[in-house]
Amino acid sequence: MIGLDSSHAFAFTNLLNNSNEAYHVPGGKVVVAFPGGSPDFELSISRVEDYTRKLRNNYNVKIVDSIEQVAEESDAILLESADGAIHREQLRKIIAYKKPVFIDKPFCLSVKVAGEMIQLSKHYQTPIMSTSALRYAESLTTALQNTKKGKVIGADCFGPMDLQETQPGFFWYGIHTIEMLFTILGQGAKSVTTLSNDEHDVITAVWKDGRLGTIRGNRKGNTQFGAVIHFEQGSDYINIDADRKPYYASLLEQIVVFFRDGSSRVSVSETKEVIRFIEAANESSRDGKTINL
Structure with a gap:
């Protein structure tokens, strides 16, 4: 099973390939990742090094130096930073690449920022999706x-x-x-x-x-x-x-479909209302x- 770490932005070639003991989500595979993490958030920064090592050594995922390089070398992106406070700035760096972006919960930490992120999506015509599994x-x-x-x-x-x-x-x-x-x-x-x-x-x-x-x-x-x-x-x-x-397997299935057709399974208006x-x-x-x- 591919672990979607809470401190990385993951990229996909074609679609996501996920498996565990009982379930398989058909698609492509994770090919490149950028280790992020928020220094002031222990549950984020404390896990970056270990997950980076596992991605590189166990899954042969290319680790790069910037989130922009992830966007350049992929067809779709998982923005998995645990810290909702940094999602807007991360999105700004990759939105112009017009690759579908799944943003892990929380989408952001204020309705004002949610509106700005949705406007970025509309301006660049880049589909985004965010939800809890x-x-x-x-x-x-x-x-x-x-x-x-x-x-x-x-x-x-x-x-x-x-x-x-x-x-x-x-x-x-x-x-x-x-x-x-x-x-x-x-x-x-x-x-x-x-x-x-x-x-x-x-x-x-x-x-x-x-x-x-x-x-x-x-x-x-x-x-x-x-x-x-x-x-x-x-x-x-x-x-x-x-x-x-596992409910995460069910979420991955929905993300795969989103990556295929660019239509969020949860409307951005509902995501904004949740915030x-x-x-x-x-x-x-x-x-x-x-x-x-």
């Missing part, structure tokens, strides 16, 4: 394909809520459960209210059509990802940790007030 968890996808219980009327998502100082509030791990909620309810969030303490967070959101969605994040105890989806005629419990197929949602949830967590979107 949890969006494509097998059990979640299967449940949403079942129309026998009618329309979705609400959802309650939960997962670990680790915090990182350089990725404010819910931008680090909260984005996973927030992306799950948007996968279930779609765009159209109207307001957000957050209740937080040292160990847990509960985010309650109201959609413009009146539907309610909640997110529970845990820093103690349960670290499982899951959800309860409420339909018109019943509710389904989604235990993502019980899925046989605004996180901003509002962070703001609400400070005093518990409801924030309108």
Whole structure:
């Protein structure tokens, strides 16, 4: 299995080639990479050296001196820096090459920057895509394909809520459960209210059509990802940790299709709304007030 390190920009010739014990995503192969990393972010910079060595020695990936060289020598790019704060500047360096770019979560750390990145994509006519892999968890996808219980009327998502100082509030791990909620309810969030303490967070959101969605994040105890989806005629419990197929494998399949046709599987308008949602949830967590979107 090719590891998509959180401190590198990976490039692909033709398409991605990914495999593990049970799954294979057809395509080309990783051919060139640039080791990045943010010096002020320990979870980023501490892993660069080891991943660079493995890519070079185990996978014969060419390691180059600049992100621009990655863009020059590839057909599509994975921008995998763990630090959402540097994605805009990295994108600026490669956007003019007009190669499809997948940007790992978090897309960025403010709605203002999200708008600027989307404008860069439009100006250079370069397709971009960004999402958490949890969006494509097998059990979640299967449940949403079942129309026998009618329309979705609400959802309650939960997962670990680790915090990182350089990725404010819910931008680090909260984005996973927030992306799950948007996968279930779609765009159209109207307001957000957050209740937080040292160990847990509960985010309650109201959609413009009146539907309610909640997110529970845990820093103690349960670290499982899951959800309860409420339909018109019943509710389904989604235990993502019980899925046989890794959700990252499902994400890679979607990235491959994106690289082929240049059409993001998640609209950039929804990605921008997710970033605004996180901003509002962070703001609400400070005093518990409801924030309108």
